Amino acid sequence: MKLQIFPDAEGLALGAAEFIFETLSKAAAHAGSASIALSGGSTPARTYKELAELSHRRDLDWRHVKVYWGDERCVAADDPQSNFHMARATLLDLISIPRQNLYHMACEDDPETGAWRYEQILRSHFPDQAFPQFDLILLGLGDDGHTASLFPDTQILNERERWVAPVYVPRLDSWRISLTLPAINAASTVAFLVSGEAKASILKETLEASGPPTHPAQKVEAQGELHWLIDESAGRLLEKPHP
Ligand code: 6PG
Numbered sequence: 001m002k003l004q005i006f007p008d009a010e011g012l013a014l015g016a017a018e019f020i021f022e023t024l025s026k027a028a029a030h031a032g033s034a035s036i037a038l039s040g041g042s043t044p045a046r047t048y049k050e051l052a053e054l055s056h057r058r059d060l061d062w063r064h065v066k067v068y069w070g071d072e073r074c075v076a077a078d079d080p081q082s083n084f085h086m087a088r089a090t091l092l093d094l095i096s097i098p099r100q101n102l103y104h105m106a107c108e109d110d111p112e113t114g115a116w117r118y119e120q121i122l123r124s125h126f127p128d129q130a131f132p133q134f135d136l137i138l139l140g141l142g143d144d145g146h147t148a149s150l151f152p153d154t155q156i157l158n159e160r161e162r163w164v165a166p167v168y169v170p171r172l173d174s175w176r177i178s179l180t181l182p183a184i185n186a187a188s189t190v191a192f193l194v195s196g197e198a199k200a201s202i203l204k205e206t207l208e209a210s211g212p213p214t215h216p217a218q219k220v221e222a223q224g225e226l227h228w229l230i231d232e233s234a235g236r237l238l239e240k241p242h243p
Contacts, residue, residue: 003207003228003242005235009046009195012231016193017050019229020136021060023189027135028064035125037068037179037187039138039148040083043195048091055095062097066125070137071149071178072105074114074166107177111166115177119164122183131186132163132179133223139184141194143202144171145215149178152215156180181219188224192217197233204237 004019006012020036027034038044055062067087075081084104092102103121107114126132139147149167150157156167159180166177184190194203206217207228213219220226228242 001226001228001242003230003235006229006231008231008233012193012195012229013046013050016044016047016191016229017054019191019227020047020051020138021054021058023136023191024065025060027188028061031135033064033066034135035066035068035132037070037134037137038083038087039070039140039193040072040086041140041142043140043193044138045086045090047193048087049094052091052094062095062101065097066101066103067092067097068103068122068134069105070139070184071176072107072114074107074111074175074177076108077104077106079108105164105177107166107175111168111175111177115162115164115166118177119162122163129186131183134187136189136191137179137184137187139190139192139217139220141192141199141202141206141217143198145202145206145217147192147217147220148184149176150181150184150216150219157216157219181216185221186223189227190220190222190225191227191229192220194228194230194234196231197236199230199234200236203230203234204239207238207242208240 006015024034073081077084122132156165159165163183
């Protein structure tokens with residue numbers, strides 16, 4: 001696990017954009033194409049905007065990047081709650097990326113069907129793999145320790161076969177679909193982006209609590225590299241030296 005602490009939210013956005021840019025560039029140079037699963041929520045928005053800016057200053061051929069989502073709310077694609085909508089507004093509509101490279105997690109009609117369909121797309125893109133090996137998965141951290149749409153006490157946390165599953169979130173009274181834990185953990189690189197004072201307590205619990213995992217974010221291990229990109233406010237309560 002590698003922890004990078006940036007001075008503030010702006011520094012985190014710039015640093016995370018650079019990290020994503022470098023990770024995608026290396027993957028595309030190595031394999032001819034790169035795959036990224038975007039996170040939703042509010043934290044990544046600044047990073048996505050900085051990534052769009054960076055893409056105009058440095059060379060990344062987005063034609064060789066396939067964009068997926070780690071989870072999605074089961075709402076229309078133009079709904080302000082949609083992670084797809086947020087990513088388009090802050091990044092995807094600001095860069096030259098072919099529309100066919102964007103794989104929206106559509107589930108507003110029916111979460112189960114949406115999850116099944118998305119899994120079929122992933123299985124066609126990652127054939128002969130036990131789970132999809134994304135080059136990079138971006139994740140956030142909720143104040144209850146959820147990540148993607150892996151919320152505490154939800155059935156999806158026990159899923160060991162499916163790559164994508166529907167999840168009803170009681171506290172939000174809403175349906176989502178999400179990559180499952182084994183699908184997330186199969187990634188080459190997983191990067192959490194965590195910003196702000198409000199996340200300090202759950203971040204300390206996630207990174208420094210001893211004993212078995214008590215919430216979903218602690219169960220993310222990543223086959224490859226696990227990175228935590230945070231700002232000083234979010235890291236305010238951290239005590240142990242982290243590599
Ligand atoms: C979502 C995300 C979710 C998010 C956390 C943190 O769809 O909302 O997948 O896991 O990353 O809830 O959200 P903030 O960045 O808004 O704090």
